[in-house]
Amino acid sequence: MKTVRLSIIGRFFTTFIPLLFLMAGIGQAEGMQVKYIGWSWQKPAQAADSQKGGAQITFTSPADGTTVSSKEPLVVKFNVEPGENGDHFHYFLDGDQIASDRQRSGSLDFGKLSPGKHVITFKIATVAHTLIGVEKSLTVLVK
Numbered sequence: 001m002k003t004v005r006l007s008i009i010g011r012f013f014t015t016f017i018p019l020l021f022l023m024a025g026i027g028q029a030e031g032m033q034v035k036y037i038g039w040s041w042q043k044p045a046q047a048a049d050s051q052k053g054g055a056q057i058t059f060t061s062p063a064d065g066t067t068v069s070s071k072e073p074l075v076v077k078f079n080v081e082p083g084e085n086g087d088h089f090h091y092f093l094d095g096d097q098i099a100s101d102r103q104r105s106g107s108l109d110f111g112k113l114s115p116g117k118h119v120i121t122f123k124i125a126t127v128a129h130t131l132i133g134v135e136k137s138l139t140v141l142v143k
Helices: 002-023 044-052
Strands: 035-037 040-042 056-061 075-081 088-093 096-101 105-109 116-125 131-142
Touching (some): 075 116
Antiparallel strands (some): 075 105, 088 096, 116 131
């Protein structure tokens, strides 16, 4: 009988009380929702960052939303930090994978593109080519 009683009390404290805190707005910090994880409270962004191991992608040129000429090749300059879980990145043009690369910074020439909107996407992957969830896209309008 005591075991059942402790189990019910344990469930109450581990599920119902955290739910009340979230409903009451106590699970808020600086405008960001806070997620109850196990026995501690964490911001979802912190939990996600720890899984990605500090990986990040930065496009230095051209700027997102830039209009470029169809008569000139599109050259994208970038910095990639694969983090502790990543090894390299895959790059895509309009959703189609072009190739992968291990450069940390540099530029890639996508050639002359047809007129219209185009999206360049970089996605960080492991040695086994499994995507780790870090990606960044750049949109250009070609005229």
